[in-house]
Amino acid sequence: MDEREVLTSFKGGSLERGQAVRILTTLMSVGVAASVPAVLARTAPPTADAAPEPVVHTVREAQEAGGADAASATDRYAIVGIAGRYPLAADLLAHWQNLRDGRDTSSTGPLHRPGGSPLEPGRRGHFLGEVAGFDAEFFGLTPAEAALMDPQARLFQEIVWEALEDAGCTGSRLDSLTGPDGRPRAVGVFAGVGAADYALLAAEGWARGCREMPNSGHRDLAVGLARRLRLSGPAQAVDSADSSALDAVHLAVGALRRGECAAAVAGGVELLLHRSRSRDAAGEGVGAIVLKPFDRALADGDQVHAVLRETVVGGPAPSVPADAAGCATVLRETHETTLRRIGDAGAATGIEALTAAVLQLRAGVLAPTGQRTAPAAWPRPLDARGRELPRTAVVEPAEAQGPGITGVLEEYLPSGESSARPEQDRKAAARDELVLLSAPTPAHLTAFAARLADWLAPAASGARGDGPAALPALGELARALRAGRAALPFRLALIVRDLPQLIASLDEFVADSAVARGSRIRTADLRGGADDRYALAGVPETRDYVAALWRGNRLEQVTRLWLSGLPIDWAALEQRTGAGGMVVPLPPSVFLRRPMWLGGAPVTGAPKGSAGEAGAATEPTG
Secondary structure, three states: OOOOHHHHHHHHHHOHHHHHHHHHHHHHHHHHHHOOOOOOHHHOOOOOOOOOOOOOOOHHHHHHHHHHHHHHOOOOOEEEEEEEOOOOOHHHHHHHHHHOOOOEEEEEEOOOOOOOOOOOOOEEEEEEOOOEEOOOOHHHOOHHHHOOOOOHHHHHHHHHHHHHHHOOOOOOOHOOOOOOOOOOOOOOEEEOOOOHHHHHHHHHHHOOOOOOOOOOOOHHHHHHHHHHOOOOOOOOEOOOOEEEEHHHHHHHHHHHHHHOOOEEEEEEEEEEOOOHHHHEEEEOOOEEEEEEHHHHOOOOOOOOEEEEEEEOOOOOOOOOOOHHHHHHOOOEEHHHHHHHHHHHOHHHHHHHHHHHHHHHHHEEEOOOOOOOOEEEEEEEEEEEOOOEEEEEEEOOOOOOOOOEEEEEEEEEOOOOHHHHHHHHHHOOOOOEEEEEEEEEHHHHHHHHHHHHHHHHHHHOOOOOOOOOOOOOOOOHHHHHHHHHHOOOOOOEEEEEOHHHHHHHHHHHHHHOOOOOOOOOEEEEOOOOOOOOOOOOOOOHHHHHHHHHHHOOHHHHHHHHHHHOOOOOOOOHHOOOOOOOOOOOOOOOOOOOEEEEEHHHHOOOOOOOOOOOOOOOOOOOOO
């Protein structure tokens, strides 16, 4: 039975709605049918006097109501990780502050870039800082290899790593994401990119006798990145003008719907490096999100930044729930709103528009626009019974002459049970917690320990400011670090009882990382490989042995095993379901960048980095 036969049977009354939904869902999973809501919307009820089905507007309502519409409403995708860098904003916290305050991020062209400013005198644009810098050591690359990478590929790789860390998917939880063939780390990579300025610079250098040529084409942003991070899902770069990044999101959704990967990262990047593209209001940016099927995200204990309801390329724009449109503001992020904030940013336009929508959904605040001169509270819509519904945002970044692509986002409203669980965790009796940090080099480990201590300190003193509204409980934070971060060669294990003790221990390590600390602060250097003196790795019984130690709260023994390099599946040891059960907000790893450019071109004003020790951002093998 195909889609047309299902519709004919449904219209004729020989097929009930629930049966039609189940068949269409099966056909949709293999790419034969369109979305269930779109198909059934074209059909009339089987009989004139049949009772109308209740309209389900949200994922939460679908789960509570059950029935036929539950299957269609749960074809949604959770944004479980997000990261980005935009003009005058090194991270999304700074970008949100710029959006909220309506800050003008334009400037004259950056003079410190190799070859000088890409803008002609008198023009202004919106630029990123330090685009020549890259942390090759973090990703296990040599400076020569990194210099041949397009700076867009380098920047996108850093942001993808930060988004994966935000999703808690750089450790054992990443390995547990398996594809249809059973291979681990089944994460798709979809990158929107258009500019190729680095190749133009290389061609000019060739004429002057410089024979270094960068990696050709845009495939390095997706295929090369997937190879370097050992991801096994599909990888694709796409160029569709200002819609490129949102097009990448659409491709990611399609791959998830077809079961080609268990999670997907999608985004876009734009850098202006060559004067041939000089123009007024030129813009730059880079951003990425991590997507999972909504029900899988809840089962995995992910944090949910927002819910992606649907994306449409061409054709009519996705519909917005009538009650949401009638009772409260529906946010619309367009090419024009992005142009005012970060300029004409090409392939990065779509991801900035989507990111801005997510930030406003999370904060419940509408940022200033051309008509709105100050931030405004964003009330939630109400249904006919007065219940609050999620806020809705529509993202449509294409210019009039570009390909039409639209996405609809929805605020995530946790159920009462999942929202109460974190509070219960915070009220749990105090006990020793095992906090694990690791990095590819000693310098990276020290820098991240300092960043984490700085991130914790204001909240611990009650002065969080613009950061996360509520600091995670110590147990939540420790669990997210153990299960969500990669186990890298240089390791730090802390056994602490509360957040002040954690901050003090981190400060002590940062002040003098070379001194042995005893039982509560310990380090390990696994550059030479794991110290598996008892050959426990790979033995089937080892997993049960470690699980028994963990259940018995044998922190000393488990700590020693981890510091020796024994692989431990932390996610399996302490799996929690529900939004935020396994992942809570944490600061990203620290990149120690240094300038890298074709031919070793000098980069004045570039950040000073640290060569450190060579090491890769991958877990060491035994």
